[in-house]
Amino acid sequence: MTGQRSDARRNRAHILAVAEAEVAARGAAASLERIARTAGVGSATVRRHFPTRKALLEAVFQQRVHDLCERARALGDEPDSRSALVGWLRELLAYALAARGLADVLSYEPLQDGAAQDSCAPAIGAAAAPLLRKAVDDGTVRADVTIDDLLVLVVGIALATEDYADPAARADRAFRLAVAGLDAPGT
Structure with a gap:
């Protein structure tokens, strides 16, 4: 369980880092799907951590x-x-x-x-x-x-x-x- 939480925290931090770069480049219209692809996770994982734009x-x-x-x-x-x-x-x-x-x-x-x-x-x-x-x-x-x-x-x-x-x-x-x-x- 602790390993999952640790993995989830790492996933969230990685998604957030990718999102920061995408938002800096494209503003609020940054694509959640592109963020997921770049982060190497599925869009459902992005939405689990960040349910809305x-x-x-x-x-x-x-x-x-x-x-x-x-x-x-x-x-x-x-x-x-x-x-x-x-x-x-x-x-x-x-x-x-x-x-x-x-x-x-x-x-x-x-x-x-x-x-x-x-x-x-x-x-x-x-x-x-x-x-x-x-x-x-x-x-x-x-x-x-x-x-x-x-x-x-x-x-x-x-x-x-x-x-x-x-x-x-x-x-x-x-x-x-x-x-x-x-x-x-x-x-």
């Missing part, structure tokens, strides 16, 4: 999402709450552009629709909420802005610009224009 993509991005969440927590102590929030959103956007497929994962469902708390969007939302709350409390961000609004903004920009010749430049321009709309009245 979303589950596979979530696993691919798990560590980087963890890092982004830790970064949000670290920025919580910054004195300029608006700059901390905007800087973190810029980091999220940069990663969403660099890690093809992350924006797709984040766009699956809004946070309030009962998504699993260990999935990417709720984890990112929970980590960023204190940054937003502090900026709102400080009067530097409009009080009606929500975490869902911010994720939609970042995801939308990433998805809208990913096929440009220079997606980072286009995304940066769109981001700067959108961030201007976060200002609280009188700031």
Whole structure:
């Protein structure tokens, strides 16, 4: 039994490594069948470990999402709450552009629709909420802005610009224009 669990863990790790390469090359549309073939396993094995495309993509991005969440927590102590929030959103956007497929994962469902708390969007939302709350409390961000609004903004920009010749430049321009709309009245 222990040997099977060990084999299953190795299979999962190998499938995940192959999936990371495929997602990096092809984005969220990476073929599960191609991943299975490249990993040398059947598609049923891939689906046993990752029952949906979303589950596979979530696993691919798990560590980087963890890092982004830790970064949000670290920025919580910054004195300029608006700059901390905007800087973190810029980091999220940069990663969403660099890690093809992350924006797709984040766009699956809004946070309030009962998504699993260990999935990417709720984890990112929970980590960023204190940054937003502090900026709102400080009067530097409009009080009606929500975490869902911010994720939609970042995801939308990433998805809208990913096929440009220079997606980072286009995304940066769109981001700067959108961030201007976060200002609280009188700031």
